[in-house]
Amino acid sequence: MPTVMLVAGTRPNFMKIKPVLDALEKRAAHVVLVHAGQHYDHAMSEVFFADLGLRAPDRHLGTGSGTVVQQTARIMTAFEPVLADIAPDAVVVVGDVTATLACALVTAHSGITLAHVEAGLRSRDWDMPEEINRVVVDRVSDLLFAPSPDAVDNLHGEGYHPHQIRLVGNVMVDTLLANLSRARESNVLARNGLKAGEFGLVTLHRPSNVDDPVALGTLMTALGEVARLLPLVMTVHPRTAKRLDASGIPTGLQLLPPAGYLDFLSLQAEARMVLTDSGGVQEETTVLGVPCLTLRESTERPITIAQGTNTLVGRDPQRIIGAATRILHTPPPRRCPALWDGRAAERIADILLDHLAAPVRNRPTDLPASGLDGTGHPANRAVARQRR
Known part of the structure; x- marks a missing residue:
């Protein structure tokens, strides 16, 4: 062979x-x-x-x-x-x-x-x-x-x-489906005082979002407003952790250390919504049936947009807050691409x-x-x- x-x-x-x-x-x-x-x-x-x-x-x-x-x-x-x-x-x-x-x-x-x-x-x-x-x-x-x-x-x-x-x-879906039952056994929610369906999950790591103090500050402002509607938790990427103190952490946003795969998958699966700039998370939330707001102006995963599970909102606070409000009132249907x-x-x-x-x-x-x-x-x- x-x-x-x-x-x-x-x-x-x-x-x-x-x-x-x-x-x-x-x-x-x-x-x-x-x-x-x-x-x-x-x-x-x-x-x-x-x-x-x-x-x-x-x-x-x-x-x-x-x-x-x-x-x-x-x-x-x-x-x-x-x-x-x-x-x-x-x-x-x-x-x-x-x-x-x-x-x-x-x-x-x-x-x-x-x-x-x-x-x-x-x-x-x-x-x-x-x-x-x-x-x-x-x-x-x-x-x-x-x-x-x-x-x-x-x-x-x-x-x-x-x-x-x-x-x-x-192939990301292969791994997700193979590990979902194990992820649901994780105690990551209990360890962090969270209840299924009662929090939103945030991830940020793209240089365009976290390296620019103005961009990061704008996103923190928007997340602070969303947190008034739904408590948010954010797993902090090493790139982001160095910059958050300078921009300020809004009330209602709970910071968590980087999570392992099973813990993070559990957080995604149990979240009411996810706000992210990650391409992989856009795909995973589509499979999990969890609404996703993508904090970018473009995506290399447009199929998630076509499925209706993901929405591009960029960094505009009004777009972010408006989309989050709509999801809380009317969650999108769950659909998954063929193959x-x-x-x-x-x-x-x-x-x-x-x-x-x-x-x-x-x-x-x-x-x-x-x-x-x-x-x-x-x-x-x-x-x-x-x-x-």
């Missing part, structure tokens, strides 16, 4: 990689798990390994903190010798974080088959580092595993070959292993002139790859 390297570096990556790892190992593939080390503190890393039952990584790059450029360079430099040493048949990267970009670029230069889980998501907001990462990683990938029809449409519109694009569903059924990773494993078993693995060279340089796909590393 082939050797497949899976790369994860942050909390969302761990949740996405776990079902893929399980599905590949179930099919007897040799799986090498690499922890890129982008989230390196216990609350954002190791606790999720324990909660998810994710085995220890085979390699840990330990790259640590820094600017986006510094982290990218460190991860690339650390990942290159690991990739050369193991020489896998394929590398699978997930999501849109710095580690995803860095390891994808190294893999692309190596000529090894690269697969991107969560391909095709687009916010079209180029001020978000994640949007740059998504577009670049897709451009250098061989297999594009899309979570939803809108992602497939984006990839077709950008000129990718149909053979590269596979609609597989959402968000807990079996996305199984589809990914089958497609990837079939691809690697093919005697010739084609990479199309006849794509439309829609590449980053205007001359076509910039990542045509080879017309065909012979079986390794």
